[in-house]
Amino acid sequence: MSKELPAALAQNPDLDRWLCFDEHETLTLRTGKVELGQGIKTALAMICAEELDLDLSRIRVQSGDTEVCPNEFMTAGSMSVEGSGSAIRQVSAEARHYLMRLAADLLNAPFDELVIENGHVRHPSTNRSTTYWELMAGRRFDLQASGEISPKSADTHQLVGTRVQRIDLYAKFTGQPVFIQDQNFPRMVHGRILRPPGYLHTLQSLAADTIRAMPGVLSVLVDGSFAGVVAETEMQVIAARNKMQALANWSRNGLLPKPEDIHDFLTSHVSVSLPVVDGMPVEEPVPAIIQTEAAAVRLAATYTKPFHMHGAIGPSAAVAEWREGKLKLWSHSQGPMVVRGAIAQVLKMRPEDIHVMHVENAGCYGHNGADDAALDACMLAQSVPDRPVLLKWSREDEHAWEPYGPAMVLKLQADLDGNGNITAWNHDTYSNTHMGRPIPFGSVSNFIAAWHKAEPMPKPEARPGMALHGGMHRNSDPYYTLPRKRIIKHLVQEAPIRTSSTRGLGAYGNVFAIESFMDELAHTAGLDPVEFRLQHLQDQRAIDVVKTSMDAALKARRRNRADAKANDKRAAYGHGMAFARYKNSKCYVAVCVDLMVNTETSEIKLIHAVIAADAGQVIDPDGLSNQLEGGFIQSASWTLKEQVNFDENGITSRDWETYPILTFPEIPTVDVILLDHPEEPSLGSGEATQGPTSAAIANAVFDATGLRLRDIPFTPDKLVSAALKSR
Amino acid sequence: MAIKLIFPEHQFAMTDAHAGGLKELKFVVNGKSRAIRIDPGTPLLYILRNELGLCSPRYGCGSEQCGACKVIVDGKMGFACTLTAEELDGCDIRTLEGLAVDGSLHVLQQAFLAENAAQCGYCASGIIMTAALLLEENQAPSRSEIQQALVGNLCRCGAHNRIIQAIQRAAQELSIE
């Protein structure tokens, strides 16, 4: 009986889309998902190697090429192992079955007696053998996936679930050209763009002729407020761009709000407000706050987060070549197929005439400048036909123009009865959009360059995401069992600052609020915060991660505290825990944080963290730990240090000094504990630690100082003002 | 006359001389003598990447804030993004490409592979070079000494602890040898 095919496979059912046996006894595995540093190539190659009984070293992964790879839209939302992975498992199982049948015929041996070792098929009793490559002999499969073949059962896996060496790191540790900035083509030239000083500026004049006369300059492109330059060499293009910057005149229309007013702006501005039921927005009127008659405890609190940057270490870049009315584009976009359509729309081309190939850039997880740089490069390439243009953004371009993770306000209110049970729960999330990616939109666009052209395509009106745990409402519905809850999303459509998707979307802010509030409720009712959570959890897997993390954290604390100078009077130690299940349906994570607050400087120093996670079946345990820990550190950095600063003129966080992130000396030790469930499906986990980390830190600060921090980032001045208020 | 810049891509002064005036400069890169004619204001980063085809030093900020471009110059840590050609005349420069000897990887490279010590790996070149210098000066660095040595290297992916473990592993390997 045929099973339903995984969605990605149903959309791309040809085996040849996914698999190609190459000449040199290797296999090319194609996927629409792209490498962002998350190790997806390794995880997908492991799945393929497992099903086909191949060594990992025989697999080459080709990803994100719009002409040859399966269309899998976007690499986002921690969906790749679940989505592409299950398609690859099925397609590989079907390929193996087909090859076994060919081998059985060729070797004149019963199918069931064949053994496969690293692509070599053998019939032991006759000792006849062949290989996948002989069987395919350069042919195509010309087969469609049927769903009739079952992949191996998890308990027979040899490779999946074991620790392997990442397949892409050798090149990176030996200095090979792997990143987009390293691309080098014959006759390649260099491009730069000159963005306005701020969002509200328009270009008045540029002295383009002066720039054109500079050495090596091939083209100066000015289209409205879009300005760019192409020159033969990189030094020439930098010199030209710098001169452009010095000579350009801009005018400013209007002012940005004051940064200290941004949270009031969000809560007082017109918004599209929708109730969220079971993680899904519904088009119904917003109900009144729910309360119980005789609450033993009633508590309300407001939490806030600022705009956060993706802040990849390598600024965005792209290579584009314009030849005979067609474009070739090398880009680090998270959605090569999507960006192709969106660029086609701006340039009034057919999508088929743009060939996008994914090339890696530095990691950051989310919608950074990659797509904008891709369009910039295409526009510059059109001004110098037949010459590939390598366009690079500067650090300042990236810091000032990437779309930030939106500022958010989270208002919570709950009632408890006399037994410490939550009897009413209210959660209001206020934010600008978390979904500003440039998907093809008609006459509007989400590209900077499209806004700046002389004939601009304006920004689309932000629409409330209606998907399950889709945007700002991701994880706004707590995973706890609560009798009555009222959860509302308030999308503020007017956005003075450019925003889009950062890792975890709304989950970071929502879980920060929920898990801080759970602690506040427990303390107000005089209950233990962990017991209080367990009292409201029913899913055993959730309970297990919470308990596992607490046990491990306690052991580590005993160890660490023995080392710590316990009698240091300037140090206040504290620990905190937070839990969430990502999207209420993906990876379970509990994070425990042990930290120290310096009572003189009010600085928070993380000492140790424990992450306990249940991601169902684990494909690549080391890759999973890497993701969970990396997410923890990024989230800790957001929580302790990061905030995009601006004044009425524009963004003032324009480098790493004005937008500091966590540095090596500030990194705590981290233990990651994986609760493997080979019998369960793999659960997306790449964004699962973002939320719990922030609240675990807030709860630990409270434990250390008795001060509750509700406004991210937790800089020393926040602690000082919390202390003053508590007096 | 210096052109005044509002937000220069690089924090070095661009002079008019920059547009012309080539100069012959000699230095040693990864053990090989090199002579090139170049504008003396050119940052080392572009010489290595564009003139010499060595792309391990990477641009991250152009202003000594991220460490992606770090290389070893005359036995000291150098930021390739701000060191200019004329400051380098006669210098000895080492990049990640020169770390492996006769095709066998440096103990740090092996340790980084064994620990899967990266996510995207964009930060790796500058970090491995910083660690190489650290291990030359201190064969048994503590965790906090490693953290201090890397204070100028940013990593956005959060691979820090793996990187620290890889450096500790390399130090151990060296002590056994």
Ligand code: FES
């Ligand atoms: S590029 Fe040199 S330190 Fe950032």
Ligand code: FES
């Ligand atoms: S591994 Fe991506 S920046 Fe360090």
